Amino acid sequence: MRFELFADEAPVTVANFLKYVDGGLFEGGSVYRVVRMDNQEHNTVKIEVIQGGLARKEEAVWFDSIVLERTSETGLKHRHGTLSMARSEPDSGTSIFFICINDQPILDYGGKHNPDGQDFERFGPHRRVPFASRISSRRHFRASAISG
Numbered sequence: 001m002r003f004e005l006f007a008d009e010a011p012v013t014v015a016n017f018l019k020y021v022d023g024g025l026f027e028g029g030s031v032y033r034v035v036r037m038d039n040q041e042h043n044t045v046k047i048e049v050i051q052g053g054l055a056r057k058e059e060a061v062w063f064d065s066i067v068l069e070r071t072s073e074t075g076l077k078h079r080h081g082t083l084s085m086a087r088s089e090p091d092s093g094t095s096i097f098f099i100c101i102n103d104q105p106i107l108d109y110g111g112k113h114n115p116d117g118q119d120f121e122r123f124g125p126h127r128r129v130p131f132a133s134r135i136s137s138r139r140h141f142r143a144s145a146i147s148g
Contacts (some may be wrong), residue, residue, distance in 0.1 A: 003083050009074040013085050013093065016066045020054075020095050029054050029095075036101075047104050051086060053096035062094045071108045078107040 007014040020026050031052035040046055054062065068090045071077065078084060082100040084107070085093035100107070 005083075006074075006076060009076050010069045012066050013069050016063065016093065017083075017085065017097065019063055025054065025095065035098075045106055047106060048101035049098040049104065050101060051096065051098040053086070065092045065094050067091050068093065078104040 005014045005017070029052065031050055033051040035047060035049045035051065037046055037048060065087075066085070068087070076082075078100050080100055080102050082104075084098055084100070086096040086098050087093040
């Protein structure tokens, strides 16, 4: 997958994500959860995302959690193909991330999550995702910070 990371808009979140990539900590991590409208019957707020990272890795090494960069401040939106750090509460993002399936405006309201990048290669009309994806280095992202 190829992501364009929004370092100007979300510098803390992007730097956190790249610490894991550059440190090789996603090596062996994987995409492990797909949230669809039909598999979250007990959730009052329903979203569609693909989640991955280190959550299932027993010996995972995590950096300290990061401060939430609110969407109301960054201007970023959770659109189809957006990469964003997952968290359980404000200021708790670490190594778990998700990719939006379809637009997810509910995630923008009140600074619930902050997008840090957009997959501009795979999330076109085909909506195909390599569920066996592995993250082993920054080059897999071909990440480039955008400015202006």
